[in-house]
Amino acid sequence: MTIQTVNTVPFAGQRPGTSGLRKKVAEFQQPGYLENFVQAIFDTFPDIAGQTLVVGGDGRYFNREAIQTILRMAAANSVGRVLVGQGGILSTPALSCIVRKHGAFGGIVLSASHNPGGPHGDFGIKYNIGNGGPAPERITEAIFTNTEHLTAWRISDEGPVDLDRIGTSRIEGMEVAVVDAVADYAELMQQLFDFGAIRALFASGFRMCFDGMSAVSGPYARTIIEGMLGAPAGTVINGTPLEDFGGHHPDPNPFNAAELIALMDAPDAPDFGAASDGDGDRNMIVGRGVAVTPSDSLAIIAANAHVAPGYRAGIKGIARSMPTSTAADRVAQALGVPCYETPTGWKYFGNLMDAGLVTLCGEESYGTGSDHIREKDGVWAVLFWLNLIAASGKPVDTIVREHWARFGRNYYSRHDYEAVDALEADAMMVQLRAGAGSLAGTRLGSYTVDYADDFVYTDPVDQSLAQKQGIRIVMTDGSRIVLRLSGTGTEGATIRLYLERYEADPSRHGIPTQEALAELASIAGHLAGIGQRTGRDRPTVIT
């Protein structure tokens, strides 16, 4: 047993973004790159000695190697015990569940989520705190500061651990427990949803397709949907996690899950379709011929929460990220509960859930979840919809149409301009920020600006301040244009343009989305000078 102290110099740019540190695999493979960041995490917690950590990832290329390194470093940093998912696999929501259930000190997630994997793809690492959720900015900033001053990291020369065999072993004095990746999570789902009703739904011949996108949620969906809920074998497609996600972009939206969308548009489509992302925290809900926008999904879950046993007593409140449509706000108002607007990224929901202020949270980026854990949760959202379909006896398209008829429809779309010149993108934001203050009262086409600003958020629980969270231009009729730069990309900058228009009149709920939002898109394009700055005449991805 030897613990080595290896001298090192800082790597520039190890600042965690919206959801952890994400870089190209090749960057992570530089000698010492991963080690520096991991040591910076341990250095942030002087009280980590003897504590329990949970470690797992989405199975992408470099996952196993990174886990072996983290285990040896954890031992060298006096961690008491580490729980690792079998095969190095844990979905992000499963990790959150295990941290909470076992009262762990924290967790380390190895994932770049929906970013492509493989040797030429992306890798990522994220630290979660004891509530099971992503570390707040105060902690990610402390980790970053440590990366800038690091002089050495510590590692044991013991190992490697057999990640495929369930059981315990030791590295130095530290216990390593390889645990079933699905069991704790599946048990939690069983407490929240009416498995009996969903089982009866499948037994009646209801057909579903769950696209695991060759990423981490396949094993969870197979165990729960095909196993516990009795859906026929083959309900889960692309259900085996692959190191390169089969060469696909594991992002569950109509653009990247084209196979599922085509299936749901076909004449013999199943009744229900769903997909999840690389690390299992995102979800897409699809009915016959209709993909539900994530913003609508959050609102519909909120309006119907009581159908699921775990939420029978009602919800305390809702939180949505600022760019997410205001559909949920209307439901919150009808229910008489608060609706909070937070910056982009799940880490901003943690305090609200811990303080018991909200039950449901959601983001427009195909993320929905509740206070059962502290991450967004793809399979959870799919199970909620199954529970809702079973309880109401209605198909997805009817549920959506009836929701719009009651609350109005928030037409919604996101336009992404990916891998654009970072300096131009920054200049665009500077210009928008400078101009926002004087937009109020201006007429733009058929809209009049009510107010415009760069979103600032003060956390109501600890008063922490998050600034420069995106430009929002809110019209007098409630329509909105939002612009911000992505914090998860690894190439140049990605401009995200979010468009929303409210329509109360049910006779006008059938307009194709892009048509309904065309004028807002053109106003935004002119205001921000997107064409001139990026040299693009259309977005890379529209969702």
Ligand code: VG1
């Ligand atoms: C994106 C989404 C954001 C989400 C984040 C992490 O961030 O917009 O809503 O929380 O990804 O999701 P950004 O900064 O690129 O817009 V995941 O599933 O990648 O952990």
Ligand code: CO
């Ligand atoms: Co994800």
